[in-house]
Amino acid sequence: MSASPVEFCGIELEHPIINGSGTFDANAARRVFGDELIAAANFPFSAFVSKTITPAPRPGNPPPRLWEEAAGMINSIGLPNKGIEGFLEHDLPGLGELPVPLIVSVMGTSAEEFTTLIEGVAERPEVDGLELNISCPNVHSGLIVGEQPTETLALLNAVRPLTGKPLIVKLTPNVADPVAIARAAEAAGADAVSLINTVKARAIAPGSSEPWLGAGSGGLSGPAVRVIAVKQVADVAEAVAIPVVGMGGVERGSDARDLLAAGATLVAVGTASFRDPLAGARIRAELAELAMS
Amino acid sequence: MSGADGRVQAPLGRRRLTVSSNEPSGGYRILSALDEAGPAPAAGQFYMLAAESGWGGNAERPYLPRAFSVAEAEVTDKGLRLDFLLEDVGPGTHALAALEAGEGLMVTGPLGRPFSAPREINLDAAGAILVGGGLGLAPLAILRKALGERGVPLRTLLGFRDEAHSGGMELFRCCEVGLASEDGHAGHRGYVTDLLAAMLDGDQAASGVVYSCGPPAMLEAVRTMCAERGVACELALETPMACGFGACFGCAVPLAEGGYMRLCVDGPVVGGNQIETAMPAGSGHRG
Numbered sequence: 001m002s003a004s005p006v007e008f009c010g011i012e013l014e015h016p017i018i019n020g021s022g023t024f025d026a027n028a029a030r031r032v033f034g035d036e037l038i039a040a041a042n043f044p045f046s047a048f049v050s051k052t053i054t055p056a057p058r059p060g061n062p063p064p065r066l067w068e069e070a071a072g073m074i075n076s077i078g079l080p081n082k083g084i085e086g087f088l089e090h091d092l093p094g095l096g097e098l099p100v101p102l103i104v105s106v107m108g109t110s111a112e113e114f115t116t117l118i119e120g121v122a123e124r125p126e127v128d129g130l131e132l133n134i135s136c137p138n139v140h141s142g143l144i145v146g147e148q149p150t151e152t153l154a155l156l157n158a159v160r161p162l163t164g165k166p167l168i169v170k171l172t173p174n175v176a177d178p179v180a181i182a183r184a185a186e187a188a189g190a191d192a193v194s195l196i197n198t199v200k201a202r203a204i205a206p207g208s209s210e211p212w213l214g215a216g217s218g219g220l221s222g223p224a225v226r227v228i229a230v231k232q233v234a235d236v237a238e239a240v241a242i243p244v245v246g247m248g249g250v251e252r253g254s255d256a257r258d259l260l261a262a263g264a265t266l267v268a269v270g271t272a273s274f275r276d277p278l279a280g281a282r283i284r285a286e287l288a289e290l291a292m293s
Numbered sequence: 294m295s296g297a298d299g300r301v302q303a304p305l306g307r308r309r310l311t312v313s314s315n316e317p318s319g320g321y322r323i324l325s326a327l328d329e330a331g332p333a334p335a336a337g338q339f340y341m342l343a344a345e346s347g348w349g350g351n352a353e354r355p356y357l358p359r360a361f362s363v364a365e366a367e368v369t370d371k372g373l374r375l376d377f378l379l380e381d382v383g384p385g386t387h388a389l390a391a392l393e394a395g396e397g398l399m400v401t402g403p404l405g406r407p408f409s410a411p412r413e414i415n416l417d418a419a420g421a422i423l424v425g426g427g428l429g430l431a432p433l434a435i436l437r438k439a440l441g442e443r444g445v446p447l448r449t450l451l452g453f454r455d456e457a458h459s460g461g462m463e464l465f466r467c468c469e470v471g472l473a474s475e476d477g478h479a480g481h482r483g484y485v486t487d488l489l490a491a492m493l494d495g496d497q498a499a500s501g502v503v504y505s506c507g508p509p510a511m512l513e514a515v516r517t518m519c520a521e522r523g524v525a526c527e528l529a530l531e532t533p534m535a536c537g538f539g540a541c542f543g544c545a546v547p548l549a550e551g552g553y554m555r556l557c558v559d560g561p562v563v564g565g566n567q568i569e570t571a572m573p574a575g576s577g578h579r580g
Contacts, residue, residue, distance in 0.1 A: 028539025028558050032404060036305040051542075059552040064575025066533045066543035070353035073535060077542045080553065206578075214574055222356060223349075251349070274536035275349060275358055277401060278306035 072222020237263025253286025319460025383580025426507025452485025
């Protein structure tokens with residue numbers, strides 16, 4: 001339960017606090033805050049997980065994309081990104097300058113698309129690992145890969161041989177049994193799993209009976225989902241031998257400690273960074289203080 | 294430190310300012326705080342604001358900070374004083390409206406792309422027309438000061454819905470202002486865009502530059518009016534925003550060329566011809 005250096009899938013990290021994918025754009029933040037951000041002493045995370053990229057560029061969902069909810073928020077961003085070519089050309093050089101290891105998040109709608117992404121990204125020297133976002137339907141079966149153990153197993157079997165770099169599988173909380181998905185990922189050679197992704201949610205527009213969000217519904221994050229994360233991280237960590245990245249509503253050092261106690265090796269901070277760009281650094285400091293007491 | 298487009302970079306992270314005053318101004322309030330660590334912002338930039346206590350933590354809402362354009366930034370003997378214009382319309386603005394002198398205001402900023410100088414928008418610009426609606430007069434107050442100091446000829450038009458939804462006039466006490474109100478309590482009865490149309494039509498050539506901030510429908514009217522007359526304009530937009538520094542991708546505004554921009558890092562000031570509409574879905578939602 002400490003804030004000390006930790007080994008994760010063969011990568012040495014200064015401490016166990018990283019970011020959740022899609023909750024911090026280091027390149028944009030550097031435009032806002034300047035090079036102070038990427039000084040080793042200032043950067044709030046011990047590894048950086050990029051926003052998910054897809055093979056082709058995506059504009060993202062129509063607005064509105066956000067809804068503030070009790071102790072959290074719903075987002076339906078829709079994975080806007082420049083596609084793999086745009087990412088490699090425009091985003092990766094900046095991410096390569098970060099003072100911490102880089103994990104690139106990728107999402108495809110088929111094993112072929114994941115193959116394109118992994119082959120394009122994994123061999124780049126700036127990249128230390130990949131996170132597989134499997135919350136998308138498989139175009140061949142129509143099933144959400146991350147909701148079906150058989151789909152998860154088949155995908156990992158197809159892509160595991162493509163790289164020796166760590167593959168982390170991001171798990172959704174929107175299933176009856178996340179343990180079954182985690183076991184499938186482990187069985188097919190995943191190096192780690194990370195959870196939880198956002199919890200499916202819908203807000204109704206004030207004075208209306210229509211959904212508020214442009215895409216109709218989205219994912220809930222923030223302290224509202226924290227105890228769901230603690231339960232799912234505990235269940236998964238008990239069931240698999242590979243490391244677990246725990247996340248969901250982490251706001252304080254004590255929240256990070258709870259996830260580490262539940263069996264997580266690393267803890268990711270997400271929505272809290274929206275409120276405070278250096279939330280990760282504060283949480284790490286609070287965690288260190290708790291470890292001393 | 295400044296970026297290529299004149300934006301002032303923010304100190305890294307969030308910092309605590311001390312509220313120096315929080316006074317009613319008509320139906321609005323002017324919240325002032327002393328910023329000892331921050332740089333002077335450029336006109337059009339904004340800050341993410343949250344009360345130091347009763348925000349997040351054990352309170353259900355507000356959870357996210359709220360984005361506010363800075364209305365005034367003045368160096369005083371106690372440090373840089375930042376003024377924000379606000380209206381108590383939801384849990385976040387209610388908490389900000391309740392802050393008292395001496396209490397803490399958590400801020401990240403200055404953020405975003407500021408207004409451009411008139412000649413950066415139109416090489417032949419002979420002057421500037423500032424068009425504000427309601428709370429949207431805030432960024433125009435600091436812009437007016439900046440342009441005035443550079444000797445740019447200025448005309449200012451402000452519009453309000455009614456007396457209860459108006460205020461902040463002391464930010465313009467220096468100068469002549471054309472007023473409109475929908476209920477007729479002050480100035481022209483009708484929209485501020487009526488005044489703008491008359492002004493643009495009376496001008497000899499499209500030599501002015503229009504700067505505007507206000508409700509989405511007003512901004513869209515200004516944008517259309519300027520496009521029809523070939524007048525360059527810059528608009529300060531507002532959308533729901535979770536972070537203010539490019540992290541959440543929530544503040545999407547549709548671009549004229551297709552796709553979206555992140556208003557927090559590519560705005561909040563946009564060129565009128567850059568965007569598909571100044572009233573994207575959700576943009577009028579405040580709290």
